Structures are given as structure tokens and as C-alpha cells.
Amino acid sequence: MRKLPVYLLLDTSGSMTGEPIEAVKNGVQVLISTLRQDPHALETAYISVITFDSSARQLIPLTDLASFQMQEIRATGTTAFGEALNLLAQCIDREVARGSAEMKGDWKPLVFIMTDGSPTDQWQNGLAELKKRKTGVIVACAAGSGADTNVLKQITDVVVGLDTADSSTIKAFFKWVSASISTGSQKVENSGTEVGGLNELPPPPPEVNIVV
Amino acid sequence: MERQQRRIYITQLLKQRSVDITEKQSALLEAYIDSEEVIEQCRLISVTTDTLVMNLQENIALSNIREKLLQLPNGTVDKPYTQTFSLTQYGLEKIASFTLQFPESLGINYDQQTGQISGVPLEQGEFRVRMFFKLTNQSDPEKTHEKEIAFVVNPDPKKLWRNIPSSADSIYWKPDEVKELTTMLGHKLAVASKRGRSHAHEGIFRDDDFEYFFDEQTGYALIAVADGAGSAQFSRKGSQLACEAVVNYFKQIPAEEYKQLDDVITAYHAQKDEASKNALNEFLTQRFSKAPFEAHQQIAAFAAELAKNSGKEVKLKEFATTILFVLLRKFDFGYSVMSFSVGDGGMGIYRRGEEVMMLGTPDGGEFAGQTRFLTMPEIFADTSFYKRIGFRIVQDFTAIVVMSDGITDPKFQTDANLARIEKWDELWDDLGGKNNDGAVVNFSHDNENTAAELLAWMDFWSPGNHDDRTIAILY
Numbered sequence: 001m002r003k004l005p006v007y008l009l010l011d012t013s014g015s016m017t018g019e020p021i022e023a024v025k026n027g028v029q030v031l032i033s034t035l036r037q038d039p040h041a042l043e044t045a046y047i048s049v050i051t052f053d054s055s056a057r058q059l060i061p062l063t064d065l066a067s068f069q070m071q072e073i074r075a076t077g078t079t080a081f082g083e084a085l086n087l088l089a090q091c092i093d094r095e096v097a098r099g100s101a102e103m104k105g106d107w108k109p110l111v112f113i114m115t116d117g118s119p120t121d122q123w124q125n126g127l128a129e130l131k132k133r134k135t136g137v138i139v140a141c142a143a144g145s146g147a148d149t150n151v152l153k154q155i156t157d158v159v160v161g162l163d164t165a166d167s168s169t170i171k172a173f174f175k176w177v178s179a180s181i182s183t184g185s186q187k188v189e190n191s192g193t194e195v196g197g198l199n200e201l202p203p204p205p206p207e208v209n210i211v212v
Numbered sequence: 213m214e215r216q217q218r219r220i221y222i223t224q225l226l227k228q229r230s231v232d233i234t235e236k237q238s239a240l241l242e243a244y245i246d247s248e249e250v251i252e253q254c255r256l257i258s259v260t261t262d263t264l265v266m267n268l269q270e271n272i273a274l275s276n277i278r279e280k281l282l283q284l285p286n287g288t289v290d291k292p293y294t295q296t297f298s299l300t301q302y303g304l305e306k307i308a309s310f311t312l313q314f315p316e317s318l319g320i321n322y323d324q325q326t327g328q329i330s331g332v333p334l335e336q337g338e339f340r341v342r343m344f345f346k347l348t349n350q351s352d353p354e355k356t357h358e359k360e361i362a363f364v365v366n367p368d369p370k371k372l373w374r375n376i377p378s379s380a381d382s383i384y385w386k387p388d389e390v391k392e393l394t395t396m397l398g399h400k401l402a403v404a405s406k407r408g409r410s411h412a413h414e415g416i417f418r419d420d421d422f423e424y425f426f427d428e429q430t431g432y433a434l435i436a437v438a439d440g441a442g443s444a445q446f447s448r449k450g451s452q453l454a455c456e457a458v459v460n461y462f463k464q465i466p467a468e469e470y471k472q473l474d475d476v477i478t479a480y481h482a483q484k485d486e487a488s489k490n491a492l493n494e495f496l497t498q499r500f501s502k503a504p505f506e507a508h509q510q511i512a513a514f515a516a517e518l519a520k521n522s523g524k525e526v527k528l529k530e531f532a533t534t535i536l537f538v539l540l541r542k543f544d545f546g547y548s549v550m551s552f553s554v555g556d557g558g559m560g561i562y563r564r565g566e567e568v569m570m571l572g573t574p575d576g577g578e579f580a581g582q583t584r585f586l587t588m589p590e591i592f593a594d595t596s597f598y599k600r601i602g603f604r605i606v607q608d609f610t611a612i613v614v615m616s617d618g619i620t621d622p623k624f625q626t627d628a629n630l631a632r633i634e635k636w637d638e639l640w641d642d643l644g645g646k647n648n649d650g651a652v653v654n655f656s657h658d659n660e661n662t663a664a665e666l667l668a669w670m671d672f673w674s675p676g677n678h679d680d681r682t683i684a685i686l687y
Contacts, residue, residue, distance in 0.1 A: 001676040033338060039372035040410060043676045066366045069283045101628040104621065193443040
């Protein structure tokens with residue numbers, strides 16, 4: 001079966017402490033429970049969570065929605081964003097199947113990045129690694145005014161911003177992510193093609209601004 | 213406390229309180245620690261500190277347990293669920309005894325004796341399981357603590373799919389499912405085409421199509437299957453046009469030319485000489501490139517016409533479709549099979565338990581969903597174009613099968629498997645009833661329901677494979 005891989009890259013640096021980190025945790029829960037009600041997503045979408053603070057780690061390997069279980073996350077440390085991009089590249093190599101005569105390839109991974117700050121490492125190296133991989137749409141979300149949208153703009157064309165990193169705004173973002181994954185899994189099953197860009201994603205809610 | 217312990221305790225206590233003891237006083241102290249009063253006081257202190265430490269440890273253990281995010285592996289509605297629940301697996305070694313209480317109507321129970329959680333979840337949702345437990349060496353042996361464990365029951369994906377009929381008023385509408393049974397070449401042809409679940413869920417159209425003909429006079433038969441690209445707006449029309457165009461093209465070839473082709477194939481079969489080989493190649497390269505090109509042109513003309521009439525731009529790729537077809541003829545020495553393919557899906561000449569000859573190679577990509585379409589002009593310019601054309605002579609067959617990727621993806625998984633006889637045997641057994649749905653297709657020539665049975669069989673369940681399904685079987 002062809003998976004639709006979805007990677008969530010979540011900033012868990014110290015600045016996310018308190019309401020933001022709780023909101024992210026709840027956001028992922030809402031995302032998962034919503035997607036479980038969508039037959040396309042339930043059968044095709046596989047989710048992985050990569051968190052980054054002073055270092056990056058794959059908190060949850062690529063897992064089908066039916067078995068997915070969210071883990072504890074805590075906010076601490078700095079923002080090793082480049083390391084997270086680099087790790088994402090490695091995870092894609094390991095977890096996303098490329099097609100051959102012996103195997104049907106997976107769909108190109110969808111990537112959702114959420115950060116509230118600026119990278120504290122050499123993020124360009126990580127980006128260079130990621131660019132060598134084939135991905136589907138990458139959506140980068142700048143949560144609150146402290147996030148560096150210039151950096152995000154260099155990673156993807158699809159950059160959205162949240163004015164504040166409070167729980168209702170973050171929740172709105174994750175609801176939109178969930179709708180986007182639904183659209184993506186529907187698209188691959190109905191038409192055999194992937195989501196190409198922002199114009200093919202559902203319109204973002206008022207809390208989520210498109211950064212141009 | 214032993215004497216020595218009392219001595220150390222009191223000395224340290226005095227030091228802590230900065231009470232200096234002189235040489236002379238120390239004898240007094242030695243006598244003092246043996247007094248009954250001190251012995252009793254020390255005993256009380258010892259009991260109190262023990263309780264204090266124990267309570268503290270108990271609170272730490274409890275708080276560690278309470279902080280833990282405990283989740284049971286997820287279940288699925290109506291699917292038997294069994295898990296062994298062990299304390300070590302969750303890092304709960306401090307717990308001495310426990311029981312688990314599941315929501316009453318959920319259908320899941322915990323067996324204290326065996327440590328097994330089992331049952332069949334009746335309801336989907338996110339549930340809380342209550343764990344009642346006691347700690348090892350807890351201060352109050354009667355006290356029971358409580359902790360919640362998360363338990364997710366997934367919905368049954370089969371029940372989430374809706375089946376909304378497509379709107380018959382829509383432009384280029386076609387029925388959501390079709391089945392046909394006919395006779396050709398002394399065989400039967402059963403064809404079934406059915407809209408995929410993902411389309412049914414949205415109430416959109418079947419994009420697959422098929423067409424066939426058999427000319428008694430010339431003895432030639434053609435079977436075509438096309439799969440319209442789901443991403444293209446009018447692909448349901450594209451697949452239909454492609455099949456019709458190919459069928460019409462071969463219908464229009466003069467009987468005279470077919471007669472000559474008979475001679476060429478017969479000569480080729482008998483001698484494999486240069487002259488007949490060249491003549492055969494001539495026919496294949498001419499007719500088998502013109503037919504798909506003709507289909508391409510007709511779709512392009514149709515798109516142009518639509519653009520003209522609507523005054524809007526209509527791209528050819530809105531009609532994107534694949535096409536697979538075989539031209540068949542029966543001879544006294546066997547069957548000639550000529551084939552052409554653009555895109556995915558699969559065709560094969562199958563002899564049960566013996567051999568499968570694949571016709572054409574599916575166009576796949578590095579990632580899923582990358583294929584080639586008849587509507588792409590570049591395929592005709594491509595140097596590998598002639599690889600799309602195939603020719604075989606076979607003595608006999610169990611079945612000649614042409615199918616869209618809605619069938620090959622779930623049943624063969626990979627392109628390499630399409631060439632494996634074991635996978636074809638599996639498919640044949642599956643059609644014959646070796647499946648979980650109790651679907652049986654009876655391929656006896658006097659069965660009039662073969663196509664209907666085939667259509668029913670096509671309802672098979674395969675997670676993530678809900679594309680339109682079309683299969684044509686000549687048997």
C-alpha cells in the first residue's frame with residue numbers, strides 16, 4: 001500500500017513554555033482524532049513528529065493513524081532548526097519508499113513546520129540536505145511575532161503566520177493542517193496526484209495568515 | 213536504636229545545634245544515652261523519621277505514576293482486541309497490585325488472573341480506563357489510588373466510506389458501474405467496470421472505461437481498457453473517447469488488409485523468416501502507432517471543440533487517460549495477440565499454473581501516481597515508443613486479462629509481480645472464491661452470470677486501494 005507520509009516538525013524550544021507547548025500538544029491530539037474520522041486519511045496517512053529544541057529528535061516515527069499515539073513534549077533550550085531539517089531528510093530516506101519494479105513508491109511526503117523563533121544553528125546546511133529529497137508541499141508556520149518568516153520563506157513558498165501563539169490560534173492552525181492532510185489523502189486516492197501548492201489546500205481559517 | 217546508633221545520633225544532634233561537649237562532659241553523655249528516657253525518645257524519633265521518609269517516598273512514587281502519560285495500544289471497532297498488560301512495560305514497578313476498569317458498554321475487559329485485556333470494542337472513540345492500584349509498602353495498606361489510562365478505539369474504515377451516486381445530469385456522465393458478457397473467438401469475454409470507493413465517497417464519476425469488438429468476418433477481436441486520470445476534470449470522457457477511437461480505428465481497417473495480416477502471421481509462425489518478420493513489423497509499427505495517435509488526435513479535437521463552444525480555454529490534459537488494448541485472432545496453430553499500452557494497469561496471457569506472458573510494461577514513476585497518458589504528445593516522439601507495442605503467439609490460454617490499476621495495485625502490488633505466475637494463480641484462485649468476501653466468479657461458458665459475478669467480486673476490500681476498477685477477462 002502506498003503511504004501518504006506526513007511530517008510534523010514542532011519547535012519545542014524554551015520560548016514555547018506554558019500555553020504554546022500545551023496548545024501544540026492538544027493541537028496534535030485534535031489533528032489525529034479528526035483525521036481518524038476521514039476514511040481516506042485513516043487508510044493512507046502516516047504521521048511522524050519531529051521536535052527540535054537544543055537538538056532535534058524524531059519523537060514519533062512514521063506511524064499509521066490507527067496506531068498513532070502522541071508522546072509527552074516539553075519546552076526547553078534553544079532552536080536547532082537546521083538539525084531538524086537535516087533529521088527530516090534522513091527520516092525521508094529511511095521511511096518513505098521510492099518506487100521500483102519491486103515496489104510501489106509512497107506518495108511524496110507532506111511537511112508541516114511550526115516555530116516561534118529564529119534558528120540558533122547553521123540551518124542552511126539542513127536546508128541543503130532537505131532540498132536533495134523529493135517532498136510534496138511544505139507548509140511553514142510562524143507562530144507569534146518572534147518567528148523569523150524570512151528563514152521560512154527560503155524553505156518553502158507556503159508560509160503562514162499566527163499573530164499570537166495562544167491556544168485557540170494554535171488549535172485553528174492544527175485544524176487547518178488536518179483539513180490539508182485530508183485533502184492530500186483524498187487527492188492521492190481520487191486522482192493519483194499530490195497536492196501541488198497552497199492553492200490546492202483548503203483555505204486557511206482567519207487565525208492563519210498567509211505570509212507573502 | 214542500638215546503643216551505638218543512639219550515640220552517633222545524639223553526638224550529631226549536639227553538633228548540629230552547636231553544643232560543645234568537653235572531655236569531662238563526655239562521660240556524662242555516655243551514661244545519658246543509656247537512660248531509659250533517652251532510649252524511649254530515640255525509639256520515637258526513629259519511628260517518626262521512618263514514617264516521614266516512607267510517606268515522602270510514597271508521594272514521589274505516586275506523583276511519578278500520575279505524571280505518566282499511559283496509553284494502551286489502539287483498538288478498532290468490531291475487531292478482536294487482546295493485550296497483555298504488564299507493569300514493567302509502562303515503568304510502573306512501584307505498583308504492588310491493581311485492577312483495570314473499562315467503560316461498561318465498551319465490550320473490553322481485564323482478566324486479573326491472566327493479566328489479559330480482551331474483547332471486541334463496540335464503540336469508536338477516545339476512552340479512559342480507570343486503574344485502581346496499591347503501592348508496594350504503602351503506609352496505609354487499605355488505601356486505593358486511581359490513575360486514568362487512555363484508550364483509543366478507531367472507527368472501522370469500511371463504515372466511514374459513503375456511497376453517493378454520481379449525478380446523471382452532469383456533463384459526460386456515465387454509469388457508476390457496468391458489466392458485459394459476450395462471445396468472441398470461440399471464447400467468452402466478461403468485462404466489469406466499477407467506480408472506486410474514493411469516488412463514491414465524494415459522489416464523483418467513474419473515470420475508467422472499456423470497449424471491445426469482434427468481427428466474425430475477419431476473425432479479429434479487440435479489447436480496450438482505459439483509466440482516466442482522476443486529477444483531470446473530464447478524464448471520464450477522455451477514457452471513453454480513447455476506447456471508442458481505438459475500436460473504431462481497427463474496425464475501419466479493410467478486410468483485405470486483415471486477410472494479408474493472416475497470411476503474414478501464419479508465415480511468421482511457420483518459418484520466422486525475414487520477409488514475414490518485416491511484414492509483421494510493418495503492420496505493427498504502422499497500425500499500432502496510428503491507432504493510439506488517432507485516439508490522441510480525436511481527444512484533442514474534442515477538447516478544441518469544447519473550447520470553441522464554451523469560449524473557455526480547455527487543456528488537452530483535462531481529458532488525460534491511459535489506454536491498454538489487445539488485438540486478437542484465432543488460428544489453427546493458436547492465437548495471435550498484439551498489444552499496446554500507455555500508462556499503468558496490466559495485461560497478460562495467463563495459463564494457469566504454468567505461465568504468464570505480460571503484455572507491455574506499466575509506466576510507473578519513482579513516487580506513486582506518476583504515470584504516462586495517451587493525452588501527452590511527447591509519448592509519440594519518445595524513442596521508447598515502440599516498446600509499447602507487443603506481439604505474441606500462444607497455443608492456448610486460461611485467460612487473457614486486461615485490467616486497470618484499480619485491480620493491479622491491490623492484487624499485484626508491484627510491477628514485477630505482474631510477471632509472476634504465482635501472483636496470477638493467486639488472482640485466479642481469488643476470482644474462483646479464495647477470498648474473504650465469499651465472492652465466486654464461475655468461468656464456465658454456460659454461466660450467464662459471469663460478468664455480474666465479476667462485478668460483485670470487484671467489491672473486494674483492500675486498504676488504501678479505492679481507485680476505479682476495470683477488468684476484462686477472455687476465457
